Amino acid sequence: MGTLRDVGTQDVVTAPDPVLPGSRPAVGARAWREVLLGLAVFGLYALVVLLPEGARRRTARAHAETLFGWERSLHLDVERTLNGWLADQSVLRVLANYEYAVTYIASAIGLLAWLYVKHPDKYRTARNSFVLLNLLGLACFTLYPLMPPRLTPDLGFIDTVRLGRTWGSWGSPLVENADQLAAMPSLHMAWTLWVGVELARISALRSIQLLNAVHVLVTLYVILATANHYVLDAVAAVPLVAVAVYAGRRTERVAARPERVAATDAFFLAVETPRAPQHVGGVMVLDTSAAEVRRSDIVGLIVERLDRVPRFRQRLAAPSRLRRPVWTDHPAIDWDWHVVEREADGVDGLRAIVAALEGEVLPRDRPLWRMVLVRGVAPGRTAVVFLMHHVVADGIGVVAQALLLMDAPPAAPPAGAPRRPGLLRRAAATAVGFAQLAADAPPRTRLPVAGTAGRRFGTATLPLALLRDVARRHGTRVTDVVLSAVAGAVHRVGPDTAPDTVARFAVPLMMRSPDSGAEGNHTTAVMVDLPIGALPEHERLARVARRCRAQRTGTRAQAAWFVMRDVARLMPAPLHRRFARAVYGPRFLQGVVSNMPGPVTRPRFAGAPLDEVYPVIPLVPGAPLAVGALSIAGELCVSVSADPALADDADALLTAFRAVIAELDGGPVA
Template identity: 65%
Template sequence: MGTQDAVTARDAVLTRDGAGTRGRASGEVLLGLALFGLYSLVAMLPEQVREHAARRRGEMVLGLERALHLDLEPALNGWLAARPVWRVLADYEYATTYVAATLAVLVWLYVRHPERYRTARNAFVTLNVAAIACFALFPVMPPRFLGDLGFVDTVRLGRTWGSWGSPLIEHADRFAAVPSLHMAWTLWAGVELARARAPRPVRALNGAHIAVTAYVIVATANHYVLDAVAAVPLVALSVLTAGRLAARPAAAERVPAQDAFFLAVESAAAPQHAGGVIMLDTSRRALGRLDLVRLIGDRLDRLPRFRQRLADRGRWRRPVWLDHPAVDWSWHVTERTVDGMAGLRAMIAEIQAEPLPRDRPLWRMILVAGAAPGRTTLVFLMHHVVADGVGVVAQAISLMEPAAPGRPGGRGPAAPPRRRVREALAGAVGLAQLAADGGAGAAPRLPSAGTAGRRFGTLRIPLAEPREIARRYGARVSDVVMCAVAGALQRTVRFPAGTPPRECRVAVPLMMRAPGEGMEGNHTTAVMVDLPIGAMPERERLALIARRSRVLRSGTRALAAWFVMRQVGRLMPGPLHARFARAVYGGRFLQGIVSSLPASGERMLLTGVPVTGVYPVVPLAPGAPLAVAALGVDGELCFGICADTGLVDDADALTAGVRDVIRELRDG
């Protein structure tokens, strides 16, 4: 085989299923920053709470080493502390060489061995995430903090610039002894150099570095002997796990991390299906269940999730999408009759509280008669694992006419060129901002029953009204929507005895879907905004929200949150990713969701029947009692409001509050 043929063959292997390709450099930098951010979150845990347990465990490790005759730390530390020159050299070796060596191996693999880079990087990320989990769950005090037992802190004694625990890096986790990441990183570098068949002198140099690192981490009293030993199985398991994942067959489409996120957070009290309430003018032409069945059946080839179900593969592996043998039309498309709009809203609240079964495709359509004279209502529900709010609306629109250019299902306009370096820098800034936001404390709580009980409300107003209000006050329509929600909460919610919260933290979804991307999958991220819900004039509330909502337009937080959702989540093992999702998406950090979806000025038809309105249906986040979405359709702004039964007795009170706030802003 010639050189050119070999290169072509190698490229074919690299691009098959995307498993062996290296990512863009900006994404790799962001991944590294995300790992550091995760470590920093653990380092931010209160030391006072962890200190006693960490000291007790440090003494326990020493006791175990004495029993095994491995307690070399006192002798090595005492010898090094008495020799200033060697002590300073050891401190700087501890502070610098493991980072330099690891970065050198990563860059070398990225440039010279792209076929091995992704698997090696995944192993590196896995060992770091596992180690950080150990630091969080099993803090251990290193020997240098046990001065009463005779250890000398060589970092403090020599004032080593840039080393862990020195003034420059004072924020480092003081109880991250087990396992030794210094040892783990150097061992990982040795494994990857060997697997990539690096030159023998390089491998020999790394072997010497491993030996020196093992001596230095113990002699400087930063680690115990058993810390270094613990790094060996950590690296072995990480390398084996990454290798197994890279070698797995791609027979079925795996659920991406950003979609699996919503499987993890779902519970009996917080079903995660989204959808829309589509109002149809059937005064001239009727629409029956069989019409819908024929329409969907004819377009199943365009709607893969309508004919696929989830297949579970165990706790440690994410589910995959598999074709379902046959669509059970009697369950997926049904008919009901209600008594007016109040009956329709009660029915929607009822089905919002019922999780979709996972043994079949995750969608339902209910054709409802009786909501209004000459009108038929189509309630369309789809699980959040399938698509975000925009994607769910897009799948519904794909059943309608006309199929306008650029709509989901077509290629759409070409995406603009991406500025990778700028995105990487913006993402790095955003990670720091998110860390600061997360450290601001728990969000003030709104009343919540904590059950699956729901209240659902609808409202429609002329779209021209919020647009004119936004123009007059120098705000945006999304600001007007948030102001209306905040004012409605202030007017309608009855807080328990005590001081009611003056603010409510809500998640505002932001679209990250590139032009031309398909309808499936979650392509949104969310940025938190604190809504003022205390008593004040509505124009002042709108001005305050308009200032606070600038975080939505800077882009840095959105890029960082999207990167964590998509890339960091992808590298987490299933159980850790599920725990992460439940930790960050719920009542601890937010109390509601407020979404303003893109408006459409087109008149749409469903089997020839005009669409007169679409009310979005947004699921509640676990422990968060409110979800509001507004969608512009044919000159109208349609609100769908979902509330926990503990927040309001009747959602109509909330919708009336929203209407009153908009009127006050309009007439003010």
């Protein structure tokens, strides 16, 4: 298993990047995947050819005699007449042999290539039906080998290929190793019929469809006249094509089904309560001294970029409590609710608005996002509060969603691509992580919580260079400094506690690189026992650093991620909901501290420069504190959401937070 590493201000677990909804691999990779699929089907065909020939040839001869006998009794045996006439036509015989060998391949492969390049939305269905068509044919060749008429001269047939010495045609020495006993059904006929069906499905030009109809008739004549197939072989191709096309269309319907909410996302639907809504977001403070930002500007911006943020036009649908909900289109966006305007009386008024919005559950009968334009924050400053339910994305995902709406892509925080550990290393790390989690003693301390939905919200900004300097002087990481400052602030503002008192906090860790996508929850969390008793701040930081150092192997995070993603995926929805509520509450943790990287340059939103941005982190049900930190252009923007029982004034917590940093900056060096 890889290690945890500090990226600016964010811990990242070196785990594999997930494939996000809507993401598409590179064109070259997709083309190679299609080629490999074709080679795999051909490999199955080669296996059929390798079957013992002796017994198979005798069975194929017996089948040929029986089939031809049926045709004679039904008066369908026109093959000998057509074959005898063509054998006497030297030029037509050669042309027919080459038509048999080339055109059915050219038409089918050409259609697939054209769909792949010009109509990728229709390619997958066509590809699936074509693959199934060939797999069904291979099954028939295996279970019902049939000798073609040209290999039964005693029945009166002539091999036109060998008679005309046609180079490279079917049955000539160049393809001598091909399966000679695969007459039932006729894949030549099946492929040309399939091309016709697909041309009709995509509403191709009538002239093209007419040309293919002629090709079908020519192919029918050629396969009979060259004595490669019986009439019943061609007839058998019809139901084969029908089954394959029907199954291909079924895969299209399955692919078009609404996307079901993943277990890692449904977790936050399960734990949400009226007192603890689970939406994340940010407070973007814009510099509007040069130009004002209006509500209509924000609506126009979102309308213009809806294709970048698909969840903005989707809502949840839950047809049954026995299954997880699905995402469904909701094009009728209620702009009067999703984008609103409020007036604030300064910064304190903005914080009161955010605190009230944090306590309001987002209704699930519409897309789960909201933007509130807040005027009156300060002279030349306007705020935009962006909220999105946790089911849509984690904290980094919400940052990515917001960046998709910016006027120009900002510079991303530096982060190297983590190497994916091997399967055995991941399994070993997960096993070790389970053992570590089982050995962890349950937390004893519970911080006070009021019995209401009210909360307090506060913000502060610190120079990122200051935190980096403090971390460097004490031989720790920036994240350790943030966690220690939170613990010190809780000690100074919260209830009196003994020196050895600890409170357990969840520290979210990304299980992907920050730029890998904007949707879905791809974070797990490690639990860190923060010392909140009376301690010198440098000693508190040293204890936090030691406890965090034990987490840097990533084993606990890997085990937690395995449970959140893999085990939860196998749970029935009702059991998963009970599991989520059991583990995400005050019995196991007293709060969340989330530390995220942001853009290293200041982007613009609706034409206005982004001055500050503060995370909005939801409270854990029954827990009193959530702290968010986000770096932007050399500053660390810190926000606090607190239960009034812990801190009736969020500014008091932030004042204590800054005081801890100041003491560490001037305190003794470890």
